[in-house]
Structure formats: structure tokens, C-alpha cells
Amino acid sequence: MAKTPLFNNWTWKLSMPEPFDKTASNISTAHYSTYCRVATKKATLHAPLLSAVLAYMEMDTSLTPSSASESAIGTQGEKTVAEYQSRTKEIHVVVFNRKNGKFNVGRYEDPAASPKVYSLKDGGNTGTALFFALIPEAMKDDEFRESYELLGKCRDDGYADMDEAEKAAFILCDNLYRRIESADTLPAAGIRLSLPTTGNMPQLTAVNMSRNAYSPSSVLYGTFRILTGAAAHSAAGPVDRDGFVKGYPLSDRTLTPKEELMVPRIEDWYVIPPEVTTICRHAQMTTAGSQPMRNFMMRGPAGTGKTEGAKAVAAGLGLPYLYYTCSANTEIYDFLGQMLPETDEKPQDGRDYPTLTDIQMDPPSAYKKLTGTYDETVTDAEVYDKLLEVMAQDAKALMADNASGQRFRYVETPLITAIRNGYVIEIQEPTVIANPGVLVGLNALLDRCASVTLTTGEVVHRHPDTVVIVTTNNSYAGCRDMNQSVISRMNLIMDIEEPDVDTLTERVMKVTGCADRSAVSDMAASVQEISERCRETMISDGSCGVRELISWVQSYMVCGNVLEAARYTVLSSVSGDPENRADILSSYLEQKFAA
Structure with a gap:
């Protein structure tokens, strides 16, 4: 083959x-x-x-x-x-x-x-x-x-x-x-x-x-006919920071003092990328339409500024920002919220709910776990609806049952808070979820019907200002393909590319305050070379990107030696295998930075 x-x-x-x-x-x-x-x-x-x-x-x-x-x-x-x-x-x-x-x-x-x-x-x-x-x-x-x-x-x-x-x-x-x-x-x-x-x-x-x-x-x-450069517009140049912040309002709402504090502040070192202004423009200019653009995806390698970009979008829209970080074990309940006891005691008769995997693999058995009845004709969609119904009933029963003195409260997730109040919510790294079908349970929130039933039985409708930004990459260990039904509900999918050496140098100098342009430029070039070396040799148990470069430069500012600083930052992050680190050290770092 x-x-x-x-x-x-x-x-x-x-x-x-x-x-x-x-x-x-x-x-x-x-x-x-x-x-x-x-x-x-x-x-x-x-x-x-x-x-x-x-x-x-x-x-x-x-x-x-x-x-x-x-x-x-x-x-x-x-x-x-x-x-x-x-x-x-x-x-x-x-x-x-x-x-x-x-x-x-x-x-x-x-x-x-x-x-x-x-x-x-x-x-x-x-x-x-x-x-x-x-x-x-x-x-x-x-x-x-x-x-x-x-x-x-x-x-x-x-x-x-x-x-x-x-x-x-x-x-x-x-x-x-x-x-x-x-x-x-x-x-x-x-x-x-x-x-x-x-x-x-x-x-x-x-x-x-x-x-x-x-x-x-x-x-x-x-003679080029498409790549002529004629489509260039003002987004290609630097974005005016003062004009950008709160420059793309979606409505004339007035935030509370608490909400004002939740609107991100753009740091002086941050250069607003064109992808951010594109998202803000699309969100604002489609507001009056029947299907305003409110769902966005930003994907790219680690350290390329996806989360900072999501915060910048919130600043441009003038909306509070919240985030939810996914893990391999994330289930639909983690997105919707949970019923928790008000003390450290555990409920005496807690129900063992089926997971989404249980529902998809064996709907009849999952249905029996919820109802006690084994129905071979039941579909996974019907079981999912029954799950929400049973969870709502159990939640009401727990709150009403005070015989043991145990009280329970519903804990709302950042996602539900954002949906309810019209905030920007960043869903980080959903591709690491072991069951890629988990996000499918949120499709109702991404569609125009925009409502979801909580475990308490409450139906939460999506605020028209709510903006969902999914940030992810699909090239690292543990990442899985995202369900196509979720991708199709994204209004814009922005691929965030790795910056070139000059851009990376400028960004890191602003973040760290390092004034040694020559050293930072050499370090930025080395990080890209090491990253490429790792890709070619299939070294995938570490990371070598912008974050590692920032730490490297900061350590250099402390110890004054580029090679010494690399040993405890970029080199230690690149791999857990001593042989891989030794190869990178001898092939790149010692040859380039040895005194």
C-alpha cells in the first residue's frame, strides 16, 4: 500500500x-x-x-x-x-x-x-x-x-x-x-x-x-487569476485596539457590574489577529438575519493563540467570557450540570445512570437500567430522552426528600450560565472526549431551536447573544475526529496557522519583555526546527511550541545562557524519552548555541 x-x-x-x-x-x-x-x-x-x-x-x-x-x-x-x-x-x-x-x-x-x-x-x-x-x-x-x-x-x-x-x-x-x-x-x-x-x-x-x-x-x-492579492482589505494590517474593544456589539443590552468584570481585558502585548475580527464581524453583521452566526470553531496546533483569540472575541463583542475544558471522561451530564449534596455525605440511594456509550451500544439494556423494562425496539434517541426525564424526576425527589435531613442543590456549568445569560463560552479540546457522540447531545443548543432540558427539569433557552467558540486541534495524541453533525453546525471554522519566525519573535518579545531580538529570533527558529524534527521522527509524547518558547526566553532572561535555559524548558518538554532529548540536544541546540 x-x-x-x-x-x-x-x-x-x-x-x-x-x-x-x-x-x-x-x-x-x-x-x-x-x-x-x-x-x-x-x-x-x-x-x-x-x-x-x-x-x-x-x-x-x-x-x-x-x-x-x-x-x-x-x-x-x-x-x-x-x-x-x-x-x-x-x-x-x-x-x-x-x-x-x-x-x-x-x-x-x-x-x-x-x-x-x-x-x-x-x-x-x-x-x-x-x-x-x-x-x-x-x-x-x-x-x-x-x-x-x-x-x-x-x-x-x-x-x-x-x-x-x-x-x-x-x-x-x-x-x-x-x-x-x-x-x-x-x-x-x-x-x-x-x-x-x-x-x-x-x-x-x-x-x-x-x-x-x-x-x-x-x-x-x-499569470495568476485568483491569487492576485486583489481581495486584500484592512484586516491585513494592525487592528486598532481602542476601536476593537466593544466595537462589535450584538445588542444594546446593559451589563451588570459583575458582568462587566467578566469581559476580558486585552493585554498590551497581544496583537489582535485577523481571524478574531472576522468572527466579530460575522457575529455582528448577521444579527438582524433569521439565522445569526453564533457558532464558531478555531483549530490549530497548541500555543497558536486559540484561547487568547476566544477571549479577544469576547472583548470585541463586549460580552462576558466563560470556558469549559473537556477531558477523556466528559459526559453529557458534565455539560448540563449536576445535583450535589450540600454536605460531604453521599446520597443513600444514588442511581447508576447509563452513559452515552451504554445508550449507543445497547439501547434496550440502558432503557432497562432506567425503567426496569427491557424493550428491544427502543432507539438510542428514545433512551436519551428517557434519561433526561429520569434525571429530572430524581432531582425533584432528592430536593423534596428531607426525611434524612439531606439537602441537594443543582450546580450549573459555565456552558449553561453562558447559554442562559448570553455570554461567550469557549469549549476547549472536545476532540479528547473518549466518546465523540457526547457533543451531539448539545446539538439542540447549536440549532435555532436552542433549548436544552436540565437535570432539574428546567428548560433553558439560548440567549440570542450567546456565542459558542470551540477551540481544538486534531493532530495530537488522544485527539479524535469530531462528529460531523457538530462540525456542520459551526458557522465559521478558522484554521489558526503557526506564525512565522518574525511574527513569533515579536509576540514573544512583547509577552516576556525580552529586548534581545537576535537571541529570541534564534530561539524561535530553533523551536520551529525542533517541532519539525519531532514530526518527521514521530516524537509525539511531548510538546514544542509557543508556550515552550516563552518559558525558554523567560529562563534565558534569568540565567543569561540560552543553552542552559533550554535544558529545563524546551528540551525537557519535547519528550519524556532521554534518547529523544539527547538527539535534539546534539542535533540542534548544542550546534547552534554552544559557546
């Missing part, structure tokens, strides 16, 4: 582009790349890869000075950006991050339209656009470049010598195939890619499009 979806089995069965559709055999034992190091030497033509090479040639003005291609390719910092004109006349926009091997892709039927999902699967998109964006990286290899030039010469000659053309095609396909699939064993020539196994490629984010994050700073070939 292929290591990357670009070479899944179905991709080898696709029809070859002209003139290679008339090649006698798609397999050659005579022509293969120098990276073919298996016992049986052979190369296989790969239609999406070969189509990308031919499309690149049509655009390459060094081969075709009067190129009429509608494709384009360029660079933006450490990214390669491309617009590939597909056979169906769609424009496939690809952003390839050469540093981490990740792609962002969008399909455009028209340059003015919104992008659609690029799905890499049989019957969907073939991956040609992704190969197209990889060619500048592939050209760094002498063998690939020489074979590319040979094929270009054959094309210019009208493919008069098909033997030479086929030789070049076999080597090109085998070269890039080996360098991608065997990247770990080819440290210099290998091209490491990070693609989702589902084949659904991450889309271009609206915020990054608006601030020209994908627009090419250098155009190699062609």
Missing part, C-alpha cells in the same frame, strides 16, 4: 495523457531512476504525475516562449503556490508548504466563485494539481531536471523519437515516486509530504486569502 494517497492503487489505472496513451507497456525494466534501489529494477508510468509534467511544460517559457497556458506557479516565502487549469476547465489552486509538506487546495469553477473541496479519490480528483505544485521542488534534483529537459526537447520535435520520450517519462515518474515514497531514506533528495489519509485536502482559508498569505511574492511562470 502506498504511503501517500497520491500513489494509491487506483491512480496507477488511470488513462495516460497523449502521446503516452499509445505506449506498448506502462512498465519498463530498462529505464528507471537512480533512486530505484529494490532488487527488481523497474519503473511505471503514472498518469497524474505525467499529466502534471506535461502541463508544466506548456507553461514553461524556457521551453515554450509563446506559452498560452492558463496555469501559473510562483512562491510565497516557504510556500509554492500554483493555479492549475484542469481538463474540466476548473482552476485548482494549490498551496504547498515546503517546510512541513502540507497542502491547502481549492477548486474554482470561476475565479469569482467560492472554492470547493478538493477530494483525492477514485472518481474524484486525481492529484495532478498537487504534482504540478511539486515540480519546482522536484527540479532541484539533477536527474529529474535532465529528464524533464529531454522530454521537453522530444515534445518540441513533435515526439519524433518516442523511444527517447518514453525513457524520459519513465525516469521522471520513477524519480518523483521514489523520492516521495522513500523520503525517510533519502535525507537529501527526499520530498516529505503530509496528506490526510481520507483524501479530502485542507481548503484555502478565507482569512489567509484576504490578507494575501497565498499571493505569490515571486511568479515563476504564467
Whole structure:
């Protein structure tokens, strides 16, 4: 099985582009790349890869000075950006991050339209656009470049010598195939890619499009039609702090003095990101509509500022902020609140309620636990409704039963407080919940009906100002996929990307007060390099991000030695395995910071 979806089995069965559709055999034992190091030497033509090479040639003005291609390719910092004109006349926009091997892709039927999902699967998109964006990286290899030039010469000659053309095609396909699939064993020539196994490629984010994050700073070939930078607006520049705070009110309500104290204060060091203003603008400008936007998701690696962003949203809206942190054992009752005794005594006859897992796996048995009746026809939805009903009845009985002198009280969760009063509520890391169906129990609060029944029997209706912000990442140990029904109820999903070294340096200097820009910049670059090293070598039992960098800089300010400070901050956090830490220390830190 292929290591990357670009070479899944179905991709080898696709029809070859002209003139290679008339090649006698798609397999050659005579022509293969120098990276073919298996016992049986052979190369296989790969239609999406070969189509990308031919499309690149049509655009390459060094081969075709009067190129009429509608494709384009360029660079933006450490990214390669491309617009590939597909056979169906769609424009496939690809952003390839050469540093981490990740792609962002969008399909455009028209340059003015919104992008659609690029799905890499049989019957969907073939991956040609992704190969197209990889060619500048592939050209760094002498063998690939020489074979590319040979094929270009054959094309210019009208493919008069098909033997030479086929030789070049076999080597090109085998070269890039080996360098991608065997990247770990080819440290210099290998091209490491990070693609989702589902084949659904991450889309271009609206915020990054608006601030020209994908627009090419250098155009190699062609004319861009979408990544032109014309969509830039004021959000790309610094946000005025005074104008932002309480600058996006959702109503004319007056907060109580206690609520005013719950509105977050934006610290002087905090730079308001465009994702935050985007959420605030959408929440405010859709208020008058029949379906105002009130549910948002912010996802990204740890330390990229998701929680600070949620607080900033609350400050911009002028609303109190609360949060709820999920754990692996979180159940629906933890979101809705619990009945607790007013003393340390435990109730004498506490009921053992079924969990959501019990309900989903065996509804009849869960129903019997609640009612004493085993009903094979009962559905999990009916059991869930019965659970809420029984919990409400038990709560009333507990409060009414004073014979033993035991009194109980309902303890409201931050979520219910926010829903009831119209606050901003951040739900942190729901993907760590062992049962991904737990959040489904909150769907009623995320829909327009917006009500939920508490354990006391009270029906709480969602205040129209309530804003729910889910903050999460899906790339760390213990994280699980979020239920699709919850994702579909998010009005905006904002992908928070890791900042570049300059931005990270500025942010950390403001947080820590460190004035040594050179040292902080070197430390920021090292953190990103170490993080990339951990990704490549599958070191996943620690963390190396913004928080670790801040601690590193603070320790450096105390002890005055970068390497010594690293030993007890970034290095100790990166892994619990002594061998992993020793490798990072010798490979990066000692070489860069040794006196």
C-alpha cells in the first residue's frame, strides 16, 4: 500500500495523457531512476504525475516562449503556490508548504466563485494539481531536471523519437515516486509530504486569502487569476485596539457590574489577529438575519493563540467570557450540570445512570437500567430522552426528600450560565472526549431551536447573544475526529496557522519583555526546527511550541545562557524519552548555541 494517497492503487489505472496513451507497456525494466534501489529494477508510468509534467511544460517559457497556458506557479516565502487549469476547465489552486509538506487546495469553477473541496479519490480528483505544485521542488534534483529537459526537447520535435520520450517519462515518474515514497531514506533528495489519509485536502482559508498569505511574492511562470492579492482589505494590517474593544456589539443590552468584570481585558502585548475580527464581524453583521452566526470553531496546533483569540472575541463583542475544558471522561451530564449534596455525605440511594456509550451500544439494556423494562425496539434517541426525564424526576425527589435531613442543590456549568445569560463560552479540546457522540447531545443548543432540558427539569433557552467558540486541534495524541453533525453546525471554522519566525519573535518579545531580538529570533527558529524534527521522527509524547518558547526566553532572561535555559524548558518538554532529548540536544541546540 502506498504511503501517500497520491500513489494509491487506483491512480496507477488511470488513462495516460497523449502521446503516452499509445505506449506498448506502462512498465519498463530498462529505464528507471537512480533512486530505484529494490532488487527488481523497474519503473511505471503514472498518469497524474505525467499529466502534471506535461502541463508544466506548456507553461514553461524556457521551453515554450509563446506559452498560452492558463496555469501559473510562483512562491510565497516557504510556500509554492500554483493555479492549475484542469481538463474540466476548473482552476485548482494549490498551496504547498515546503517546510512541513502540507497542502491547502481549492477548486474554482470561476475565479469569482467560492472554492470547493478538493477530494483525492477514485472518481474524484486525481492529484495532478498537487504534482504540478511539486515540480519546482522536484527540479532541484539533477536527474529529474535532465529528464524533464529531454522530454521537453522530444515534445518540441513533435515526439519524433518516442523511444527517447518514453525513457524520459519513465525516469521522471520513477524519480518523483521514489523520492516521495522513500523520503525517510533519502535525507537529501527526499520530498516529505503530509496528506490526510481520507483524501479530502485542507481548503484555502478565507482569512489567509484576504490578507494575501497565498499571493505569490515571486511568479515563476504564467499569470495568476485568483491569487492576485486583489481581495486584500484592512484586516491585513494592525487592528486598532481602542476601536476593537466593544466595537462589535450584538445588542444594546446593559451589563451588570459583575458582568462587566467578566469581559476580558486585552493585554498590551497581544496583537489582535485577523481571524478574531472576522468572527466579530460575522457575529455582528448577521444579527438582524433569521439565522445569526453564533457558532464558531478555531483549530490549530497548541500555543497558536486559540484561547487568547476566544477571549479577544469576547472583548470585541463586549460580552462576558466563560470556558469549559473537556477531558477523556466528559459526559453529557458534565455539560448540563449536576445535583450535589450540600454536605460531604453521599446520597443513600444514588442511581447508576447509563452513559452515552451504554445508550449507543445497547439501547434496550440502558432503557432497562432506567425503567426496569427491557424493550428491544427502543432507539438510542428514545433512551436519551428517557434519561433526561429520569434525571429530572430524581432531582425533584432528592430536593423534596428531607426525611434524612439531606439537602441537594443543582450546580450549573459555565456552558449553561453562558447559554442562559448570553455570554461567550469557549469549549476547549472536545476532540479528547473518549466518546465523540457526547457533543451531539448539545446539538439542540447549536440549532435555532436552542433549548436544552436540565437535570432539574428546567428548560433553558439560548440567549440570542450567546456565542459558542470551540477551540481544538486534531493532530495530537488522544485527539479524535469530531462528529460531523457538530462540525456542520459551526458557522465559521478558522484554521489558526503557526506564525512565522518574525511574527513569533515579536509576540514573544512583547509577552516576556525580552529586548534581545537576535537571541529570541534564534530561539524561535530553533523551536520551529525542533517541532519539525519531532514530526518527521514521530516524537509525539511531548510538546514544542509557543508556550515552550516563552518559558525558554523567560529562563534565558534569568540565567543569561540560552543553552542552559533550554535544558529545563524546551528540551525537557519535547519528550519524556532521554534518547529523544539527547538527539535534539546534539542535533540542534548544542550546534547552534554552544559557546
